[in-house]
Amino acid sequence: MVLLFSLLPYPLSEILKGLLMINFETILFYVFAALTVFAALRVITARNPVHAVLFLVLAFISSSGIWILLEAEFLAISLVLVYVGAVMVLFLFVVMMLDINMVRLREGLMRWLPFGAVLAGLMAFEMAWVLSSSRTFAGKAAIKHGANYSNTKELGRLIYTDYVFPFEIAAVILLVAMVAAIALTSRRRKDAKSQAIDEQISVKKADRVRLVKMPPEIHARVNADRTAEVAR
Amino acid sequence: MEMLQMLQDAGRGLFGPAWLTVWTLVKIMAIVLPVMGAVAYLTLAERKVIGYMQIRIGPNRVGYFGLLQPIADAVKLLFKEIIVPTGSSKFLFVLAPIMALAPALAAWAVIPFSNGVMLTDINAGLLYLLAMTSLGVYGIIIAGWASNSKYAFLGAVRSAAQIVSYEIAMGFALVCVLMASQSMNLGDIVRGQHGSFGMLNWYAFPLFPMFLVYLISGVAETNRAPFDMAEGESEIVAGFHVEYSGMAFALFFLAEYANMILISFLTSIMFLGGWLSPVPFLPDSFIWLLGKVSFILLLFLWFRATFPRYRYDQLMRLGWKVFIPLTIIWVVVVAVWMQTPFWLW
Numbered sequence: 001m002v003l004l005f006s007l008l009p010y011p012l013s014e015i016l017k018g019l020l021m022i023n024f025e026t027i028l029f030y031v032f033a034a035l036t037v038f039a040a041l042r043v044i045t046a047r048n049p050v051h052a053v054l055f056l057v058l059a060f061i062s063s064s065g066i067w068i069l070l071e072a073e074f075l076a077i078s079l080v081l082v083y084v085g086a087v088m089v090l091f092l093f094v095v096m097m098l099d100i101n102m103v104r105l106r107e108g109l110m111r112w113l114p115f116g117a118v119l120a121g122l123m124a125f126e127m128a129w130v131l132s133s134s135r136t137f138a139g140k141a142a143i144k145h146g147a148n149y150s151n152t153k154e155l156g157r158l159i160y161t162d163y164v165f166p167f168e169i170a171a172v173i174l175l176v177a178m179v180a181a182i183a184l185t186s187r188r189r190k191d192a193k194s195q196a197i198d199e200q201i202s203v204k205k206a207d208r209v210r211l212v213k214m215p216p217e218i219h220a221r222v223n224a225d226r227t228a229e230v231a232r
Numbered sequence: 233m234e235m236l237q238m239l240q241d242a243g244r245g246l247f248g249p250a251w252l253t254v255w256t257l258v259k260i261m262a263i264v265l266p267v268m269g270a271v272a273y274l275t276l277a278e279r280k281v282i283g284y285m286q287i288r289i290g291p292n293r294v295g296y297f298g299l300l301q302p303i304a305d306a307v308k309l310l311f312k313e314i315i316v317p318t319g320s321s322k323f324l325f326v327l328a329p330i331m332a333l334a335p336a337l338a339a340w341a342v343i344p345f346s347n348g349v350m351l352t353d354i355n356a357g358l359l360y361l362l363a364m365t366s367l368g369v370y371g372i373i374i375a376g377w378a379s380n381s382k383y384a385f386l387g388a389v390r391s392a393a394q395i396v397s398y399e400i401a402m403g404f405a406l407v408c409v410l411m412a413s414q415s416m417n418l419g420d421i422v423r424g425q426h427g428s429f430g431m432l433n434w435y436a437f438p439l440f441p442m443f444l445v446y447l448i449s450g451v452a453e454t455n456r457a458p459f460d461m462a463e464g465e466s467e468i469v470a471g472f473h474v475e476y477s478g479m480a481f482a483l484f485f486l487a488e489y490a491n492m493i494l495i496s497f498l499t500s501i502m503f504l505g506g507w508l509s510p511v512p513f514l515p516d517s518f519i520w521l522l523g524k525v526s527f528i529l530l531l532f533l534w535f536r537a538t539f540p541r542y543r544y545d546q547l548m549r550l551g552w553k554v555f556i557p558l559t560i561i562w563v564v565v566v567a568v569w570m571q572t573p574f575w576l577w
Contacts, residue, residue, distance in 0.1 A: 050377060054374070057370070074356060074359065078363075080363040080367070081366055084367065085362075085363060085366025085367060086366065089370075089395075089396055090392075093392050096389070152416060197546070
C-alpha cells in the first residue's frame with residue numbers, strides 16, 4: 001500500500017494517507033450516517049410494506065454501527081439483538097401475513113400531509129434545540145476511553161445503583177402493559193376446541209394399543225382362494 | 233510463535249500501516265476456510281453416521297470410503313441452474329441465502345479456539361454472539377417471502393415463530409453462564425472454568441439444566457430434526473427453500489451446517505470448558521475443544537436419526553411453557569446459590 005502511495009504525486013499521496021489513517025473513523029461515520037438516512041427515507045417511500053420493514057432493519061443496523069463508533073457497544077449490540085433480532089422479526093411476521101391493498105394505502109396522502117409536515121417540523125425543531133443547547137452536547141467532543149473500558153460494565157453499574165428505581169419502574173410498567181395486552185386480546189371462545197396436552201403426554205401404551213392374539217391367516221386365505229376357484 | 237513474529241515483521245515492512253487490515257483478512261481466511269471444509273465433511277459424516285445407525289453403508293462410491301462425496305456434491309450444485317420463480321421479488325430472492333450465511337460466519341469472529349487464539353477479543357463477546365445468531369432468521373424469512381410460494385411462506389412463518397421463541401430460552405441459559413463467570417468475554421468464560429478438579433470445574437455441573445436447555449434450543453435454532461418444522465418435507469415439501477436450486481440452495485445448506493458447528497463450539501465453550509482438559513494431569517489444548525465439538529455434532533446427527541419430528545404445538549409448548557419458566561427459575565437459583573458458601577465454581 002505504501003509502495004502504491006509513493007508512486008502518486010506528492011499532495012495526492014498525502015491526502016490519501018490522511019484519509020486512510022487519521023480519518024478512518026470519520027469516513028465510517030459518514031458511511032453509516034448516509035446509510036441510515038437513505039434507509040430511513042426508503043422506509044417511508046418504499047411501495048411494498050415488506051420492503052419498508054426490511055429498510056427499517058437496515059436503518060437499525062447502520063445506526064448500531066454509529067453507536068459502536070461512539071464506544072457504546074452494549075447499546076449497539078442490544079439494538080441489533082432486541083430490535084432487529086426479535087421485534088422486527090415479529091413485525092415482518094405480521095406485515096407478511098396482512099393482505100394489504102396498495103390503492104387504499106395510497107389515498108388520503110394530501111389530506112394528511114399538512115398534519116404530518118407540522119409533526120415532522122416540530123420533531124426536527126425539538127432535536128435541533130436539544131442538540132444545540134449549551135447545557136447538553138454543544139462543543140463537547142466524545143470522550144475516548146482505553147481498550148480496557150467496558151461500556152457494558154459501566155452501564156450495568158449505573159443502572160443498578162444510581163438509576164435503579166427508574167429502571168425497576170420501567171420494567172414494572174412494561175410488565176403491566178404486557179399483562180394488559182394479553183388480558184385484552186386473549187378472549188376464549190365458547191366453542192373453541194383445544195387439546196389436553198397433559199393427557200396426551202401422560203398416555204401409556206396400554207391405553208391405546210391392544211395386542212390381539214390370533215392364528216396365522218394362511219389356511220383361511222388358501223381356503224378362500226379354493227372356494228373362489230370352485231365357484232368360477 | 234517466533235515464526236508468527238517474523239511473519240508480522242515482514243508484513244509490516246511490506247504493507248506499512250495497511251498491514252493490520254491484511255493480517256486481519258489472513259486471520260479471517262484461516263477461520264472461514266476450515267469452517268467451510270468442516271461443513272463439507274460434516275455432510276458426509278451425517279450421511280455415514282445415519283447410514284450406520286440405520287444399518288446401511290452410506291455413500292461409498294466417490295473416492296475411498298466416500299471421502300470425495302462432498303466435493304462431488306459441491307461441483308454438482310455449482311453447475312446447476314439457479315431458477316428464479318416468476319412473480320418473486322428477485323433482489324430479495326438472491327439476497328436471502330446471503331443473509332442466511334453471513335451471520336453464521338460473522339459469529340466466528342469472537343470464538344476462542346485456545347487460550348488467546350481468537351480473531352477479536354471483545355468484552356461483549358457473548359452479547360455479540362446472541363445478536364449474530366438472532367440475525368440468521370432473516371435469511372429464512374426473506375427466502376420464504378420472496379419465493380412467492382405458499383409452501384415456502386408457511387416454512388418461513390413457522391421458522392420465524394420457532395426461532396424467536398427458542399431464542400429467549402437460549403438467552404436466559406446464557407445469562408446463567410455469564411452470572412457464573414461474571415464476564416461476557418468468551419475467553420474469560422473458559423478461563424473461569426479452569427480449576428484443580430478438571431471437568432468438575434466446568435459450568436455444565438452447576439448449570440446442568442441450562443446445559444440441556446441450551447443444547448435442545450440450539451437444535452431448534454438451527455432448524456435441525458426433530459425441530460425441522462421450517463423444512464418439514466412430509467408437510468410443506470421443503471419449506472422455505474423449496475424454490476431454490478443450485479448454489480443458492482447450497483448457501484442455505486452451508487448456513488445450516490455452519491450454524492450447527494457454531495452451536496457445538498458455543499456449547500463446548502460455555503458449558504464444557506472450551507479448550508480445557510477434562511483431567512488435571514493432561515495439558516489444555518485445542519484438541520480437547522475439537523473433541524468436545526465433535527461429540528456435540530454427533531449428538532445433532534444422533535437426534536436426527538432417532539427422534540420423529542415434533543408437532544408444531546408441542547414445539548411451542550416446550551419452548552414457552554417448559555424451557556422459559558425453567559430458565560427463569562434457574563437464573564434465580566444461581567443468583568441465590570452464588571451468595572452462599574456452597575458455590576464452588
